[in-house]
Amino acid sequence: MKAASLHELDDDKPVETNVDGTDIVLVRTEGDVFAISALCSHAAVPLVDGDVEKCALECYMHGAMFDLRTGKPLSLPATEPVPVYPVTIDGDDVLVDVDNPMKES
């Protein structure tokens, strides 16, 4: 499913969108694009308002960091991961497979 156009995404500027009924945040950073669930696992606040740092997204509310590659929390107070989704770049299209969140390893 197309989620965005690559040229619309600026580095380290999260963008919230909805793909096929699923709210996600797209983050372009470190030469890649990541798709992560739109809500923090700690208190369901929008992750789109957070800062991007070293392939992680920080929840603005209490500062939990989530790894954009795995969705795992890297710092408290969040202890639960948030879903992340496979992203494919096809020309200028950013495709996100919201039906197949990546499994935790």
Ligand code: FES
């Ligand atoms: S709501 Fe995100 S860390 Fe608390």
